[in-house]
Amino acid sequence: MLNLGHWRVDRLADIDPVRLPAGRGFPQLSQAMLREHADRLGPRFIDPVTLELLISFHTWVLRRDGLTILVDTCIGDHKDRPARPDWHQRDTNWLERLAALGVSPESVDRVMCTHMHADHLGWNTRLEGGQWVPTFPNARYLMAEVEYRHWARRYETEGAGLNHGSFADSVLPVVARGQADMVSMSHRLEGGLCLEPASGHTPGTVLIHVEDAGHHGVLTGDILHHPFQLREPAMPSAYCEDPVEASRVRVALCERFADTATQILTAHFPAPSVGRIVRDRSHFDFVFTGEVRS
């Protein structure tokens, strides 16, 4: 658990850890560079034998004054993801662990995602009587309109398989039930929360700022995937729709928050997944902070 002013922030893992073959996500990462990062970061972050990157999929649970907001709802259960065996037809205790934090599905007020990839919106819906229904019956689901329109356009030509099927089973059912609110990429919410455009990884990727009582946190989504990127912020990732722009955004993020008190709440760094960016000579580094429960 981490406090940002009046906000209580919990991290709820969906899958942690996941092993990522480095070459798949970062083709420019040579074995020699990887070995150097592995030696420096240690086995929590890179497997010392296989040199696979270890990442996490988790939801951020934000609470203050009776308001409960979930950001990035991960993979979800019972979803057909045949191309990703570790995401396919899962049956987990994620909702029980959410309840253990004191959060029932009915008590969630807002659901947001930093972008609409399949690993950021799975728990938006759950299977009930053979139908996908919103997991959080009383929540408004805030969607950056630019992001929604981008995927809706692609859905017209690519159909149900788009994004591993996630647009069809985790976004459209929410819209159909009337629980989606399309918002601008600079939308401001209550309690010092606001979005900021950060296009590149996807066209509608946003940063989510949490600001209160002199404390500042930023939920950075997939602008960063792994701690090694602090050393190589300009290196493009294969997961980005516009890798050049995404790299520019990543470098700018590092420059902006380096050596500040801003807490960076990442979407994929292993637990505790939150920390500060520091400048280390000609590059950056990540100093983990906070005792965030997984």
Ligand SMILES: [Zn+2]
């Ligand atoms: Zn992701």
